[in-house]
Amino acid sequence: MKLMVIDGNSIVNRAFYGVSQNLSTREGLPTNAIFGFVNILLKLLEEEQPEGLAVAFDLKAPTFRHLAYEGYKAQRKGMPEELAVQMPVLKRLLDAMNIRRYELEGWEADDLLGTMARINGEEGGQTVVVTGDKDSLQLITDSTTVKLVSTRMGRTTTRNMTPEVFREEYGFDPIHIIDLKALMGDTSDNIPGVKGIGEKTAMALLAQYPSIDDLYAHLDTVEVKPAARKKLVEGEGDARMSYDLATIRCEAPMDFHPQDTLRQPFHNDELYQLLLELEFSKLIDKLGVRPTSTPVAQAVEETPEIRVEGVYLTGEEQLAQVLPKWQAAQYVVVLPLPNLDGVTVSLSEGDKDWLYDVRSSRYEGDYQAFLAQLFGPGVKKVAHGVKELCEKLLEEGIQGEGFVFDTQLAAYLLDPTAGSYDLSKLSMQYFRKELEESRAWRDEEAFGALSDQVKAQAKWYADNAFIEALYEKLAPQLDELGLTKLLQEMEIPLCSVLANMERRGVLVDKGALSRFGEMLTGRIADTQKEIYAQAGEEFNILSPKQLGHILFEKLGLPPVKKTKTGYSTNAEVLEKLQYQHPIVSLVLEYRQLTKLNSTYVEGLSKVIAPDGRIHTSFQNTVTATGRLSSTEPNLQNIPVRTALGAEMRTMFVARPGWVLVDADYSQIELRLLAHMSGDEAMIQAFRDGVDIHTVTASQVFGVSPDRVTADMRRAAKAVNFGIVYGISPFSLSQDIHVSVAQAKSYMEKYFAHYAGVRAYMDGVVEQGKSQGYVSTLYGRRRWLPELKSSNFNTRSFGERVALNMPIQGTAADIIKLAMIRVEHRLAQEGLQAQLVLQVHDELIVECPQAEADTVARLLTQEMEGVAQLAVPLTAEAKVGQTWAEAH
Known part of the structure; x- marks a missing residue:
């Protein structure tokens, strides 16, 4: 049988530090490690499809290695409290999933993995040992593969290490990884090795004699510098002790029979209740569990x-x-x-x-x-x-x-x-x-x-x-x-507004949509030809593997990042390479065109109702900030700043004799930042009606406002909005294509001019730590247990949310109140006009041509009058036959 055995401690550590680091229940129980572990497990099961499954864990009690060497793992810090509290819950979850788990006092999980692999191999089975630690590479045999798991930035990658792969990488058989550790030691486990012998020397020695027994038997003739030979002589005792410590024992006294690990159905009720307790709603759906x-x-x-x-x-x-x-x-x-x-x-x-x-x-x-x-x-x-x-x-x-x-x-x-x-x-x-x-x-x-x-x-x-x-x-x-006022005066009244908007829908010009699709198809074909010409051959442009071959092997572009399947060709990589060869920009354009065609032209065509209108569904319980989202289709994702995105808006039209009136808040998040921070310079700039991006550019670049160039303003705009989202110097450098040091300098100059913003940002993070949450001006809360995490990445995520949520959430609250006021006022005035769409900070009303001026004034009045801030809250209304004309 094919058996998969998992190093529980190793994988849960990787889940804790590298996957889903911002999760906890409303009672404050951290759940990121549990959630990450389960998702890694599901990925492993999909990749390997094992018949048997088991998980091994370490116990707190000292093992025979600790008894043999007092310093064994002595330098390791204790398990963080945020992880320790998740371990018993994870084990309960595995039990509810009907997955066999093994623990044995005095023995490490590695020994249990090795023992299970040995027994299964002796019975003719194949074993996959899953771990994040290279210690287990010594277990690789013809019947045992070690699957190395790594996690970074929320992504999990795996790599299968077979005897052939190992030999190609190390130059000797897997069992001799023990000899390597015996010579060079292992700082993670505090295994001493031979003092003064590093990895390079150890590898060179093992290339001559693959075991320490052979090495010490031929120490007089081995090719090595005299100083290293002396270290080997003096350190023989440490080498042999280290060999013993590094050896996984495959004879742990455990009651193990491979057939006991055959995968079984979940304990449905137990698993369902536990997942609810952990608030893993999406996993409930993913696993398909329901109470019986x-x-x-x-x-x-x-x-x-x-x-x-x-x-x-x-x-x-x-x-x-x-x-x-x-x-x-x-x-x-x-x-x-x-x-x-x-x-x-x-x-x-x-x-x-x-x-x-x-x-x-x-x-x-x-x-x-x-x-x-x-x-x-x-x-x-x-x-x-x-x-x-x-x-x-x-x-x-x-x-x-x-x-x-x-x-x-x-x-x-x-x-x-x-x-x-x-x-x-x-x-x-x-x-x-x-x-x-x-x-x-x-x-x-x-x-x-x-x-x-x-x-x-x-x-x-x-x-x-x-x-x-x-x-x-x-x-x-x-x-x-x-939160009662928020529910009764905002969320519940908004329900009927959203229901009315969904029922009304927005009219689509089918002919224009079809023509746009034909134009895209033509541009896709032309771009494809240009790519083939640059590549010198035809290939599947959307295949990362084939594209990687063309870019990095045939055309010789420098690889930015590699994945387990080859070269990375994601957007981030291509944007870094686009000035090095014309094919890269063509590929980026091809991807944009094909996505627009599939998502919007083909996608929208499928959801046009018999009345010729699209009736999107507004979701009011999805985002953590309170913003509305739309589905089936998602009209809030239409590109805003591209020419093609603007052209997409020409597809959305008013009925004959009617027009669309579109009112958009101007820089609402920056105005809220000015109000909430109380920064006098920013407040004055908005009161004076000057362009905030030009003002910022003049301060950041040290020039007078009349000497600010378009590029300077563009960079200042990125700084302004980046600050709202808690951007780092590194991320800003990527956005505006400057060095990290330059981006950091821009941010320092920004804060020197807007000192109140810096004080606000520091204060809101501290407030989040002390209160456990941040809130909008209307009292909407976002709980942030991540701010007290000992994990840097988790804590950094919490800080970014603390900075952004009060501003973005308040903007969401304001647009919701504006929607309620506009809907009420349109009815109160006896107008035929109807609110049909909300996208981020803009509202779109469809009305008879004769009502256009009245509706434009009404929209502006209600949107600007919804909140009293330290700075003007401004909205501009435009009228057009299409959404593009009115935007």
């Missing part, structure tokens, strides 16, 4: 009866009796059944819980009128996913109103990086203990004995009960953190 039980614990008692007075509303007479009760209640919980074919409404009255079930199929009256009353302003409602509910109501011609709480949005505000806010996941997350303690959670047989009607009522009541329980749990937390 239905969470009806709060709906079903020990006896098969419903803990609720269930009422089926079948007519308007019954509705007339209960509607006053709903209107008088502090709130009711509403749960729509699919496509609004039914609705359940629940409320508590004294010690009784009432559940009202209304079905369109049995309702003897005007069902749409019932929906209009329920979802009108007269009934205060708690729901889960108000935006989606508003979308369904619009299909019935109803504007949803009266929502006082949204458990989905509340969960998002409390934990904006969770990724998923599904009701069942939140229920498990917040009420897991109650569900585990419930008999109904476990007893599927008892639940199965219930009638279908009772089961249905149980499920509806359970979902309603979960929403109510979440409301009661989350509402006080929002109050405590000052």
Whole structure:
């Protein structure tokens, strides 16, 4: 059988230091190492497809090596606390995944890996030893491959070391890696080796005699300098002790049978609950785990009866009796059944819980009128996913109103990086203990004995009960953190605005889109011919391997970076090489053209609705900063600064007799930086209405504003916006193509002029450390446990977020409030104009030509009046037949 054995400590260390370094639960438990480990594991399983799988871990107890040599690994620092707390949880996760793990007191994980590989090999199996440490290279045999794992900048790469690969690299057999360490030592394990003998000398010695036994037997005749020979003589004892310490023992006394490691199905419920506890929503979906039980614990008692007075509303007479009760209640919980074919409404009255079930199929009256009353302003409602509910109501011609709480949005505000806010996941997350303690959670047989009607009522009541329980749990937390106003005055009112925008959509000129596609196809073909001419042959331009061969082997360009599969040809590499050969710029252009064609021309064509419009979906629980995102399609990713991007905007048009009015905030993030930092020089520049990039350029380059060139302004613009995003001198140097020292000088001059910005940046990071979070001007929070991490990369990430989130998040809050105000004002003025699109800092309204001037003034007024800052908040509105004309 093919067996994969993993060095658990080695891989978890690489996950901790090199992968996903900015994760923790809302309770503050770091989870980056666990998350990284699982993702590396999934990558390994995909690459190797093993039949058997096992993970070995070290234990704290000293091993026989520590007893033999007191200095063994003595210099190693203890495991960081952020990693130590994750280890027991990782082991629980492996158990839930039904993966065998092995630990043995007095023995290291390496010894267990070697023993498992030996036993499997003796039984005719093939073993893949996975580790990040080269110590295990000695295990390489015809039946054992060592798979080396490395992680850097969040990316994991692997390399398979076979006997052939090893010999090609080292010049001797894998077993003699022990002899190499015996001579040169190993600082990571504090193995001394022979004092004064380094890697170069040791390799030269082993080229003559591949083992220390042979070497010392022929010490008089070995070709080596006299001084080195003397060191070998004096250090023989250390060499032999080091050999012993470096040798992996493949006879650990462990109870191991390869068949025990055959991969098994997950322990579904355990794994699902643990992943929820760790807040790994995306991994739940990726692994495809679901609880095998239905969470009806709060709906079903020990006896098969419903803990609720269930009422089926079948007519308007019954509705007339209960509607006053709903209107008088502090709130009711509403749960729509699919496509609004039914609705359940629940409320508590004294010690009784009432559940009202209304079905369109049995309702003897005007069902749409019932929906209009329920979802009108007269009934205060708690729901889960108000935006989606508003979308369904619009299909019935109803504007949803009266929502006082949204458990989905509340969960998002409390934990904006969770990724998923599904009701069942939140229920498990917040009420897991109650569900585990419930008999109904476990007893599927008892639940199965219930009638279908009772089961249905149980499920509806359970979902309603979960929403109510979440409301009661989350509402006080929002109050405590000052987030209630944000929910009630921004996020919930925005739901109906977004639903209306999605339903309206934006019109697309199919003919223009088709012509644009034809133009792109022609340019792609022309660019392809030019690339082939420069290369002197035809090849697959989109193949990194074939492109690498052309650039670095045939044309002789200097390789910037290599990957495990060959030369890197990513955009970063090509941008560094584009001035060294004309083919590089052509390849970059070819990639841009093909991406535009596939993503937008072909992609947009597929999502144009029968009404000729594109109805993107605005996501309001995705980004950690509070910004909206759009999907199916993503209209926020259309290139902004390129000519082709501008041409893409010509595809989006107004209907005949109408126009588009586009209003865009001017430099909103820099204006917010001025306001939040209180920097007097920056504030004055904005108040005076001067060009901030020109002012910055004059200070950075030491020239008067009238002598600032276009290149100087462009560099200053990169500095201005880079500061907002916490850019480093290295990153700035890459952006504006100067040396790191020059970029650092620019930043120092910037801070010398804008001293208030430097003080603000230092202060916001310190505030984030002390509070554990940063926030926007409107109170939106982003939790930052990364700021207290002992890991430099993790801490640096936290600092960048601390610098950026308050500004970008406040910009997001402002545009949301502007959307609410614009939607309300358009309706208030009785205009036909409709808000149809939001992209970053701009709003697009479609209106009749006759309303254009009125709408342009209205848009500007509402966007500029949404917040009072220390500097003017300015927006400029333009009118055009297409988005490009109005932008």
